[in-house]
Amino acid sequence: MKPAPLPSLMPLLPLLWLTGCQPQDQAPLPGYAEADFVQVAAPSGGRLLSLPVKEGDEVQPDQLLFALEAEPQQAALAASQALLAQRQAQLTDLTKGLRTEEIAALQAQLESAQAELRQARRDHERQTSLRRQGFSSQANLDDSRTRQETAEAQVRNLQAQLAVGQLAGRPDALQAAKAATQAAAAQVQQDSWQLAQRQQQAHSRAQVDEILFRVGEWVPAGEPVLNLLPDDGVKIRFFVPQDRLSRLKPGQTIQVGCDACEGKLDARISHIASEAEFTPPVIYSQANRAKLVFLVEAKPLQTGTLRPGQPLDVYLEPAG
Structure with missing residues (x-):
């Protein structure tokens, strides 16, 4: 045909x-x-300390994927816990009133906090300039801003405590001490979270598709250490x-x-x-x-x- x-x-x-x-x-x-793919990273950088999984592994929810060195975060948490204990002791001691020696101690703490604030502002200005020129990361700029804000809060707290301590009215002093204690507790919570983020766990069943860093290497802030392929x-x-x-x-x-x-x-x-x-x-x-x-x-x-x-x-x- x-x-x-x-x-x-x-x-x-x-x-x-x-x-x-x-x-x-x-x-x-x-x-x-x-x-x-799910890219698993830590919010702050550090040296890769542990990597108990390999490519192709099936991981379960809450299984450890990697851990970064955590000495700085452990030290920061210990310092904030100590500050919280100090604030709680000061709150308890308010029933006795502030003595001249206590006023002097507050003034010394305020001067120290003001010095830290000046340094934090200089650091933040420097990081802002470096970031604008492309020589620094956004994470460094955010850290410097957080340190400045923390220093400003510390100065305000001490100024409030000093002003109240020089007054005869006890309710205001008690309120300031409570605010300082709450601020210290919030710092403990933040430092605890930062420490916990040094270890990352799987959130669901998945397969390790690719490992991007090896033990001993420096991992930049926010940089994925590995990629997961979830079941779905x-x-x-x-x-x-x-x-x-x-x-x-x-x-x-x-x-x-x-x-x-x-x-x-x-x-x-x-x-x-x-x-x-x-x-x-x-x-x-x-x-x-x-x-x-x-x-x-x-x-x-x-x-x-x-x-x-x-x-x-x-x-x-x-x-x-």
Whole structure:
């Protein structure tokens, strides 16, 4: 039989590109699996002290992933705990009233706090200038601002205590002492949190995909030490022609197939792009190069079945 002339086949090329002879409504769409990795980092930098996991390991919730050296944070916590104990003792001692020696001690503490505040302001101005020139990190600038704010709060607290201590009215002195105690307790809480952040644990079941630092290396603040692939971290991405988009909605169940899959897998649509785009090069062909498509994402209902980068066939409607 003589083949049909080429011009009469042109309208069928998009269908032939998808499935050959399958009806267009049931033709699978090309897609792929993509991963949403979790990057695990510490808010402040330090030397990597411990790394009890390796690439490929399956980790459980609350399992230790890594630990940074913590001597500075331990010292800061000890200092804030000591300050809290001092504030609590002063609050208890208020029932006896302030003596001349106690006023002198407060004045000395205030002078010391004011000196620390002046130094903190100079440090913050220097960090601001270095940051503006690109020679310092945002974390260093934030730390300098926090030290300045802490020093300002300490000066205000001491000024309040000194002013109240020179008065005969005891209720005001008691209120200032309570405020100082609360500030010291807040500092203990902050330092405790900073110390706890030196160790990072897994928040859910996951697989260690990549380790970026080794024990003994210096880890900058906020820099990921490792990447995790959670059990539900794989998603399916595919592009839907505009004439088939109206049949889809978030929450709808679809099916996907792959070369290594035993049958089709169920997935649920989680996102549909609000704007169209041109057919991406990965599914580029002369027949559909001018066709607009919409990006759609779906989550597989069975975890651990797909791997990132795996090519997939996406079935929007079950075969009749």
